[in-house]
Amino acid sequence: IAGITQAPTSQILAAGRRMTLRCTQDMRHNAMYWYRQDLGLGLRLIHYSNTAGTTGKGEVPDGYSVSRANTDDFPLTLASAVPSQTSVYFCASSDGTEYNEQFFGPGTRLTVL
Amino acid sequence: GQNIDQPTEMTATEGAIVQINCTYQTSGFNGLFWYQQHAGEAPTFLSYNVLDGLEEKGRFSSFLSRSKGYSYLLLKELQMKDSASYLCAVGNSNYQLIWGAGTKLIIKP
Numbered sequence: 001i002a003g004i005t006q007a008p009t010s011q012i013l014a015a016g017r018r019m020t021l022r023c024t025q026d027m028r029h030n031a032m033y034w035y036r037q038d039l040g041l042g043l044r045l046i047h048y049s050n051t052a053g054t055t056g057k058g059e060v061p062d063g064y065s066v067s068r069a070n071t072d073d074f075p076l077t078l079a080s081a082v083p084s085q086t087s088v089y090f091c092a093s094s095d096g097t098e099y100n101e102q103f104f105g106p107g108t109r110l111t112v113l
Numbered sequence: 114g115q116n117i118d119q120p121t122e123m124t125a126t127e128g129a130i131v132q133i134n135c136t137y138q139t140s141g142f143n144g145l146f147w148y149q150q151h152a153g154e155a156p157t158f159l160s161y162n163v164l165d166g167l168e169e170k171g172r173f174s175s176f177l178s179r180s181k182g183y184s185y186l187l188l189k190e191l192q193m194k195d196s197a198s199y200l201c202a203v204g205n206s207n208y209q210l211i212w213g214a215g216t217k218l219i220i221k222p
Contacts, residue, residue, distance in 0.1 A: 033209075035212075099143075
């Protein structure tokens with residue numbers, strides 16, 4: 001593994017189904033983030049984690065949950081998917097200091113029908 | 114509130130120079146980032162400014178004025194591969210990045 005990986009690359013999901021997007025980093029970064037990116041709206045923060053064992057809500061957290069059991073993994077769960085959650089999801093990580101350069105995974109394209 | 118403003122789309126000619134502006138209002142300031150994002154790909158880091166002035170990195174330069182809440186990204190000797198979206202992001206007092214919606218740059222031959 002080099003950097004950040006995400007799985008799956010893309011997914012088509014029926015509304016009401018549960019889905020977990022996976023994210024793993026090997027840079028030993030403290031902070032991790034989940035964003036969604038929709039046309040014309042830019043990157044919007046869903047949830048974040050400043051360090052293993054802690055999580056926080058971002059700008060658009062409703063319908064999503066996260067966990068951070070260890071430094072490397074930061075899964076995002078949609079408990080009951082809705083069509084408005086159709087988006088491209090990016091996971092990112094940083095060392096969590098004042099210089100907060102974030103490194104991004106390749107993204108997951110999710111379609112909820 | 115916190116917001117980042119940048120133009121939605123710009124068009125330029127191969128070989129020319131283009132300037133992409135970004136204005137911001139955030140709670141606290143921990144630097145300003147520019148990222149490049151090609152269609153269908155993840156954003157990648159281009160530049161970082163935390164002090165006023167110009168940072169030059171090859172064909173790309175970035176300028177910051179903290180008193181005016183203003184930055185620009187200058188791209189010289191444009192190449193077709195520079196066609197991408199350019200995202201402005203500001204670090205706030207919570208060590209998070211606040212993102213602009215991005216500027217789609219179209220390069221014409």
